Amino acid sequence: MQIGYARVSTLDQNLDLQIDALNQAGCKKIFQEKITGTKLKREQLQNAIDYLRAGDVLVIWKLDRLGRSLKDLLLIVNELNQKEIGLKSLHENIDTTTPTGKLIFHIFASLAEFEKDVIKERTNAGLKAARARGRVGGRPKKLTDKQLTLLKTLHQDKNTSLSDISNILGISKKTIYNYLNS
Secondary structure (H helix, E strand, O other), X not given: OEEEEEEXXXXXXXXXXXXXXXXXXXXXXXXXXXXXXXXXXXXHHHHHHHHOOOOOEEEEOOHHHOOOOHHHHHHHHHHHHHOOOEEEEOOOOEEOOOHHHHHHHHHHHHHHHHHHHHHHHHHHXXXXXXXXXXXXXXXXXXXXXXXXXHHHHHHHOOOOOHHHHHHHHOOOHHHHHHHHHO
């Protein structure tokens, strides 16, 4: 069975074009919503996925109606695949119930993974180059080496409470614990 999903981003946009196309494609039921595609949790999309059974096909007018980013789109397609539900996009003429459609989505998935790996590689190279120039990443240290030595000395003195140390150094008790445990 083919079930349609139509979405527009704002309340003042019209779903008629999508609904007409989904009806022409033979959809038995159409789930509709007016919500931005940047929201991954969309009630009517989830209702459509819950309604579908193994062997059914979710039909959409365009891929961007399902997800705004390739990452979001792949998350949804993976959920459909796990439930053995096909996906058909009318505008792009993609149908994951066919070998060609599956191939196209595997290519998309590979490209997304490649992009993620390239970004990770560039980030690591940038961090390495920054370290080589003496720049250390992460949050700035709250205490200088002198203050850290004072912290340890005060902590060893059993007459000085954590509250006193906190007031003397101007840092929170949590920060004191973090330094003592590192």
